[in-house]
Amino acid sequence: MEETKISMYQLYKDMLTSYLKSKSEHALYHAQQFSKEMMEKDMSPEETVSLHLSVFQELAEDLPEEVVDSFDLLLEVMIGYGLAYREHQSLRDRQQQLESELNVAARMQQSLLPRGEISLDSVDLGVISVPAGKMSGDYYDYALDEQENIGVAVADVIGKGIPAAMSMSMIKYAMDTLPEQRTRPAELLENLNRVVERNIESDMFITMMYGFYDPRSHQFYYASAGHEPGFVYDAHNDSFRSLEAKGLVLGVSPKVRYNEDHLKLEVGDFIVLLSDGVTECRVDGEFIEREQLVEMIRKYKHLSAQEIVDKIFLDLEKAQEFQLRDDFTLLILRRKV
Amino acid sequence: MNLDIQVTEGEHGNVAYLSGEVDVYTATKLKETLNPIAEQKNSDLVVDLSEVNYIDSTGLGIFIGVLKATEKSGSTLKLTGLNDRVKRLFEITGLNEVIDIEVDGRKEAK
Known part of the structure; x- marks a missing residue:
């Protein structure tokens, strides 16, 4: 010195x-x-x-x-x-x-999400999930069972950042303990709701949509816990409609029954699941309308599911000057044959 | 955007008039105002949302917390004056099934 x-x-x-x-x-x-x-x-x-x-x-x-x-x-x-x-x-x-x-x-959290592409003859799957900060309050999952049924989920924890991220991992762990309910969407949500209700702050909640596609009957079974409605694309009529299901958000009340619904997917039809970070994107200071989102999907519908979700994310990120306000998750599942 | 909260004590309980946006920035203020009222035993709380144009998910969470507090204290919570966008949010989340929401002077089935 x-x-x-x-x-x-x-x-x-x-x-x-x-x-x-x-x-x-x-x-x-x-x-x-x-x-x-x-x-x-x-x-x-x-x-x-x-x-x-x-x-x-x-x-x-x-x-x-x-x-x-x-x-x-x-x-x-x-x-x-x-x-x-x-x-x-x-x-x-x-x-x-x-x-x-x-x-x-953040790296640990990434390891909770499914990795690797699912390459199947029956369906084309694409997903993108980008946190607003380092950690995400959005959760998504896709998984195949032995019968080649494919289960898909998007969940959104209220708020963002670390508290939301911690609750998001709870959904992941609870899902892992319920493998036999993967083909029973309403029952799955009822079980998750019990776990969430017991373990979450009184003014927090989680929304979630879960569905699975049976490639033999071409039926898509789904249920929603207060989640932002998705979309269904009808290739024959070239039209979109809302994918809605009634149900209370997870974590509010200990005993909740969920409704299960199903629809048939024809060749080329697809399901869109999203988190509210997508619909709460503001373009020129205004929230984007669901119709605007539909137009964006329509513009890219000739591409693969992964390319569609990637392109839409890039467009919306650019429109918001690369500043995401909320965690953003978008998933597309299309029937191929 | 700010949130203005005026609480009046009437003979049928308390009425909170909200004006502005209920979001992640104003949620704490709303919680600190409404929770103590909801924790009072056997009182009725009406929240007037006529002047609220936007509620985000954090804001929704505050109403869930207030609802739980009223259930614990034997009190009631009612929301009035929701605009279409706000009403839609309560419908999507299924909260209209558990929170008493008055629409155009008519009560929705609880």
Whole structure:
């Protein structure tokens, strides 16, 4: 430390001498380098001021007393800056630590979501899910059972960020304990509701839509817990309609019955599931209407399911100047044969 | 956007008049105002939403919390004056089945 001080003294002295002699830009550039080095060596602003005074006293003998004394005042003022600077540094360290913890949590959360494409002769599946922050309150799932039934789910935890993300993992774990209910959407939601109701804050809730497609009967069975309605595309008539099902959001009341509904998918028909982060996108300050969303899907419907959801996300992200306000999830399941 | 809350005590209980947006920014204020009223024993709370044009999911959560508090204290909660967009939100989430909502002076089946 003492050595550092001596070398900094020498450095500053050389710098000041050269500047006083030449008044050149080059010497000023050296001063900038010096301040960087100071910060690296954790030197405080008041130490720099006192360094300046000692160097200057050596260079210019017989400094007027007032000039020397005035530095006492300047030193006192700089001490305040020094404290603020050190506080800033410790906050910055703390922030870096939190950030790295958050990154680990976000990676863990990603591992809760299904990975890998499902490549089947019977259906074409595409999904995109993008959190507004680092962690997501949206949950989605797709899974095949032994009979090649494919189950799809989109759930949305109220709010966003870490509290929402923690509740989202609860849905994942509860789903994993209910494999036999994957072909019984209403029963699945009833069981999830019991878990959520017991484990969630009184003013939080989760919405969810779950369905599964049976590739032999071509029926899609579904139930909803207060979730944003999806869409069904009818290829024969080239038309869209809402995919709605009545049912209370998860977590409000311990005993809730859900209705199960079903519809037949013809070749080329598809189901669209989404979270309210999609319909709450604002374009030019206005929420997008469901009709606008339908038009966007229509524009891309000749593409694969994954390409459709990717393109719609890019369009809406761009329309919002790349600032998502809420977690965004969009899933498409199309009957191929 | 702000939220203005005026509470009046009438002979049939308390009426809270809301004006503005109920969203993630104003939800705490709403919760702090309505929850203590809902926790009073055997009182009736009416929330007038005539001047509310938007409620987000965090806002909905506050009403669920208030509903639970009234159930615990033996009180009641009723919402009035919902515009179409707000009403639709209560319908999608199924909350119109558990919260007493008055539409155009007529009560919806509870």
